[in-house]
Amino acid sequence: MYQYTDFDRQFVTLRAQQFRDQLERWQRGELTDEQLLPLRLQNGWYIQRYAPMARIAVPYGEISSTQLRMLARIAREYDRPDADLLAHAQQTQDALQASQPGLTLAAPPLRYGYGHFTTRTNVQFNWIPLDRAADVMDLLASVHMHGIQTSGNAIRNITCEALAGIAPDEIVDTRPFAEILRQWSTLHPEFAFLPRKFKIAFNGAAEDRAATGWYDIGLQALTNDAGEVGFTVKVGGGMGRTPVIAPVVRDFLPWDQLLNYIEAVVRVYNRYGRRDNKWKARIKILVKAEGQRFIDEVEAEYRAIVEQDGAPHTITPAELVRVQASFVQPELRRANLPSEVSITARPFQRWLTQNVRTHRIAGLSVVTLSFKRPGWAPGDADADTLDALADLAEQFSAGEARLTHEQNLLLPWVHSGDLPALYEAAKALGLVQPNIGLLTDLIACPGGDFCSLANARAIPIAAALTELYQDIDEVTDLGPIDLHISGCINSCGHHHSGHIGILGVDKDGKEWYQVTLGGSDGSALSGPATPGKVVGPSFSAAEVPGVVEAILDTYRALRSSAAERFIDTLRRVGHEPFKQAANGARHGEHRAAHQHEEATA
Known part of the structure; x- marks a missing residue:
């Protein structure tokens, strides 16, 4: 993983010192709440429903x-x-x-003393008092972490697919490019106050595992006929009130022109993006409204940067080599820990099938630990678990782990011979659910339990569905299904891209939920990125588990074989049978209610 330089260390330390000064001036009354607002947001500090929320950057997921x-x-x-x-x-x-x-299914109790893994590989804390924020930033800086530009109208934390540098199908390792872009964009004076937040994702493999079509800028690595490395550039994707898939604006951009071209894109957005209405301020609105005119403006700006300004941000081979050197492969050692796990046991074999992937290096494996635990919100890890994860990373993965878009944690450097011992250690932590890519590997934002923007809670719905589908044989039989839950239209739970999406809405002061079907993040499983379609009027919280059950029962009845995936059946037969089943479930009883009655009888 990236090795910080002396400059990097000095930079984050000085930033933490600056924030402490700003916070202390606010505490003395020298800064108003309004004056502190942009300063704390630039360092990842929000004020949420009950308390401050700190968002910590984990660039490209490496930790x-x-x-x-x-x-x-x-x-x-x-x-x-x-x-x-x-x-x-x-x-x-x-x-x-x-x-x-x-x-009848209660939400997990409110907890404290934990971190939350987000869909953009950040870590959030929900209960840190603001008067202790500077102490936290100092501690983060001591281990090369920060919250810079995890909020505000700037270029946010830059993401890559979780398998960057280790995937067998990789075209190019995009982590060095993401790091170069991170260094260039951090505190960029021209782009510190954009019309709205701005998100960039890289994908370096043949399969799009970074959902690039859903980003303000999505960068897909490829090689041209001459074998030269470059990027297909997509601009103007996004979720929220208006879900838009980013169109391709450049089929092939040479890698060394990455910064010059991105500067042209962001400069055009900064110039023409709306500032009068935050709901229409994202770049997706500008791209959708202007179409080819937007692309022409970007190309003109790019030509001016190259021809008139001398292409000042061209990435030299020496600079790329310098940054690549900071991503050296770690020293790999076997843990050689004893294990009593039978390698032929069904639970272990099922875990190998679902949670372990092939590595580009023979003899190594990539292991995903599932943070979809009963009784916990998706992506939550308490202090003891975080400490235990550090131990697992050191024992089995050269001291490195990665946060994933799906709110799990991945160990990228595991010797295949250590898999039984790792399984046993992770099982003790409750992290070996063999559900990666399956229904209960669901995504959910914190929703109304914590977020002041949310219309409804996401965590109780996630808990109800997790409880409803505890039978791993049934979950495995249902096959790959992306289930995403958002507590509001801001779509932090990426409901638009779920095969099944659930969106919390407000209706007469109560929590209701819209259900969408057929969304895709652009992966090989899901096909081209596309937003899901609403299947009917909103449902009450009590009805949602039964609606999902009815949809899945319909899938089982209509699939051509046990091998046909949910998304393929949906596309083959159309939405109507599923829509009828969902709306019919409104008037019936669902299995969750029966289970609760039996448990309390």
Whole structure:
């Protein structure tokens, strides 16, 4: 993983010192709340429903065991609300739960002392008091971490597919390019106050595992007929109120022109993007409205940068080599830990099939630990678990782990001979659910449990569906299904790209949910990126589990064979049978209600 230079270390340390000065001036009354707002947002500090929320950047998802231990310390020592605040939050949640007619499956209790893995490979904390924020930033800086540009109208944390540098189908390792772009864009004075937030994703493999079509800029690596490396450039994707798939604006951009061209794109957006209406300020709105005119403006700006300005940000071979050298393959050692796991046992074999992938290096494996645990929100890891993950990374993966878009954690350097011992160690932590890519490997944002923007809670719906589908044989039989849940139209749970998407909406002051079908993130499983279609009017929280069950029962009845995937059946037969099943479930009883009644009888 990337090795920080002296300049990198000095930079994050000075940034933390600057933030401490800003916070102390605010505490002395020298800065108003309004004046502090952009300063804290630029460092990843929000004020959410009950308390501040800190968002920590994990560029391209790579995280070390040392950093995991620091996150564990922050969770344990700083992510702690006072008793009155926690009691108020729990009372509010209990009252909301009680107001939902017919909802018999309770949400997990509000927890503290943990971190949350997001869909953009950030880590969030939900309970750190603002007066302790500077101490947290100092601790993060000591392990080369920060919250710079994880918020605000700037270029946000840059992502790659989780298998960058280790995938057998890789065209080019995009991590060095992402790092060069991160260094260039961080605190870029021209792009510090864009019309809205701006997100960039790289994919370096034949399969798009980074959902590039859904980003403001998506960069797909490829080689041309001459064998030269470059990128297909997509611009103007996004979710939210207006889901848009990014069109291709450049079929092939030479790798050395990456910064010059991105500067042209962002400069045109900065010049023409709307600032009068934040709901229409994303670049997707500009691209959709202007079409070819937008592309022509970008090309003209790019020519001016190259011809008139002398292409000042051309990436030289020497610069690429310098940054690539910071991504050296780690020293790989066998753990050689004893294990009592029978390698022929069905649970272990099922885990190998679902959670372990082939590595580009013979004798190594890529292992995904599932953070979809019963009783926990997707992507949540408490302090003890974070410490244990650091141990696993050191013992089995050369001290490195990766956060994934699906809110799991991946170990990229595991010796295949160590898989039984790793399985046993991860099983003790409850992280070996063999569900990667299956229904219960669902994505969910924090929703109304924490987010002040949310219309409805996502965590109770995720909990209800997880409880409903506990039978791993049934989940395996259903096959690959992307289920995504968002608590509001901002789409942090990426509901638009789910094969089954669930969106929380407000209706008469109560929580309701829209269901969409047929979305895709652009992966090989899902096909070209596309937004899902709404199957009917919104459903109450109590109805959602039954609606999902009816949809899946319809799939089983209509699939041509056990091998036909849900998304393929949906595309073959169309939405209508599923829409009828979903709307019919509104009037019937669902299995979740029966299970609860039996459990409480």
